[in-house]
Amino acid sequence: MDSAKNLPVAVIGAGPVGLAAAAHLLERGLEPLIFEAGPSAGAAIEQWRHIRLFSPWRFNMDAAAVRLLEDSGWESPRPTALPYGGELIDEYLAPLAALPAINSRLQTGARVVAVTRSGMDKTHTRNRETTPFVVRIVHENGEVRDHTVAAVIDASGTWSTRNPLGTAGLPAIGENSAADRISSSLPDVTGRDRASFAGRRVLVVGAGHSAANTLISLAGLAKEEPDTRILWAVRGPSAEKVYGGGGLDGLPARGQLGSRLRRLVKAGTIELHTGFGVASLKALDSGVTVGAVDGRTLEADVVVPCTGFRPDLDVLRELRLDLDPAVEAPRELGPLIDPEFHSCGTVAPHGAKLLAHPDKDFYIVGMKSYGRAPTFLLATGYEQVRSVVAALAGDREAADIVQLELPETGVCSTDGGTSCDVPAVATPDSAEAGCCAAPEPVLVGFPTGLTHGRSGEV
Numbered sequence: 001m002d003s004a005k006n007l008p009v010a011v012i013g014a015g016p017v018g019l020a021a022a023a024h025l026l027e028r029g030l031e032p033l034i035f036e037a038g039p040s041a042g043a044a045i046e047q048w049r050h051i052r053l054f055s056p057w058r059f060n061m062d063a064a065a066v067r068l069l070e071d072s073g074w075e076s077p078r079p080t081a082l083p084y085g086g087e088l089i090d091e092y093l094a095p096l097a098a099l100p101a102i103n104s105r106l107q108t109g110a111r112v113v114a115v116t117r118s119g120m121d122k123t124h125t126r127n128r129e130t131t132p133f134v135v136r137i138v139h140e141n142g143e144v145r146d147h148t149v150a151a152v153i154d155a156s157g158t159w160s161t162r163n164p165l166g167t168a169g170l171p172a173i174g175e176n177s178a179a180d181r182i183s184s185s186l187p188d189v190t191g192r193d194r195a196s197f198a199g200r201r202v203l204v205v206g207a208g209h210s211a212a213n214t215l216i217s218l219a220g221l222a223k224e225e226p227d228t229r230i231l232w233a234v235r236g237p238s239a240e241k242v243y244g245g246g247g248l249d250g251l252p253a254r255g256q257l258g259s260r261l262r263r264l265v266k267a268g269t270i271e272l273h274t275g276f277g278v279a280s281l282k283a284l285d286s287g288v289t290v291g292a293v294d295g296r297t298l299e300a301d302v303v304v305p306c307t308g309f310r311p312d313l314d315v316l317r318e319l320r321l322d323l324d325p326a327v328e329a330p331r332e333l334g335p336l337i338d339p340e341f342h343s344c345g346t347v348a349p350h351g352a353k354l355l356a357h358p359d360k361d362f363y364i365v366g367m368k369s370y371g372r373a374p375t376f377l378l379a380t381g382y383e384q385v386r387s388v389v390a391a392l393a394g395d396r397e398a399a400d401i402v403q404l405e406l407p408e409t410g411v412c413s414t415d416g417g418t419s420c421d422v423p424a425v426a427t428p429d430s431a432e433a434g435c436c437a438a439p440e441p442v443l444v445g446f447p448t449g450l451t452h453g454r455s456g457e458v
């Protein structure tokens, strides 16, 4: 950032990772300028405020953010409690965003629609590294403004770009015209959105934690509203992956989620359809007919798409990125989290070096840094932004020594490579392995108790 030292650093998104980045920038004496598309900080989490996190508070808060908050007399929630999404906002993100140091640098209702280099498109190379960035914002009143900044940290998550229901990465035939019959990805079926689900035929599509959460909530609804029928379609040959590692899961709440789901399917409360890759949707007055690739059909009133998310790369079109061709994460991170090979929930520790792109001083962090991989955890994101901000501040040493500010209990786990089939190319170099450097692969995170990604499915 040498040439542009006096310009601010743009942070895209005021989710937990964007706000953590801002806290680290302030600690380093750099000037954050935070753009949030939603009406307030944590706008994506607001959509799933009724869902309980499976990691306890102590893993969900960033150290620099906590330092800022504590200076204002804020009291930390109980570190071992599991917050709901709503509590993460009310007890942590909202107080953080309200601090004068953050609030004065946060613009809400400000959607970033493009990032580029000042006066240069992607093809221009001369003086590129020393040319500031331009971030284009569309404000909620329709006004369009360009901001010139020294660096950009994209922490905009993936919530707003869900994967389509169709199996080939494209919308299923008829999916767009059946939009009225498709809910949000994590509806509050027993609360805010109850009326749309009570006594209806609900088809949940997908095989991840979102599906598990929604199915379990629907089972609760069906107890009170017995006419509610719960259908569940997964494209794989079984739902074993969703049931997870049970007692072997490093996060007990996550393990219990899968085990409860397994019992509900066994009891017949949830009607499971395996090998059901969605090919078509046909909206009718009486509901929607969902067709599978093999010709089977299911009738429902509403479809819940739990098909995962993908990063919005359109806004980054004028930047020079280096992304893994499959996962759409930074190239070196991709193989470490590729869902084809990983479901273990752990990842090699990584920071600025792994997250760098050919366009210097531009970083994708947080949920979006994982591209299409679903296993991101906040604790990983907080370490990413600590390292990235150190790099932007010119503190290469702090950036490269990836500190794992993670608690003692089994989080920084080493396991000779047996809990997850990490491809050989993924072995981190020693500089990135940081505090846990060891001759054998060192993985951090919370083991799920599962040993393979999709490649392990029969």
Ligand SMILES: Cc1cc2nc3c(=O)[nH]c(=O)nc-3n(C[C@H](O)[C@H](O)[C@H](O)COP(=O)(O)OP(=O)(O)OC[C@H]3O[C@@H](n4cnc5c(N)ncnc54)[C@H](O)[C@@H]3O)c2cc1C
Binding pocket: 012, 013, 014, 015, 016, 017, 018, 035, 036, 037, 038, 041, 042, 043, 044, 045, 048, 051, 052, 053, 054, 055, 059, 060, 110, 111, 112, 113, 155, 156, 157, 158, 159, 160, 186, 210, 315, 365, 366, 367, 368, 376, 377, 378, 379, 381
């Ligand atoms: C249901 C659910 C449960 C989860 N549970 C856990 C858990 O227990 N433990 C854990 O560690 N992780 C969990 N995660 C994963 C992850 O930690 C969360 O998704 C987390 O919210 C990611 O934080 P983020 O800051 O990267 O992105 P987000 O929280 O998605 O924040 C991104 C922000 O950017 C804004 N934005 C988007 N596009 C733009 C734009 N173009 N311009 C400006 N602003 C923009 C959004 O409005 C949003 O406020 C869970 C995720 C989900 C969906």
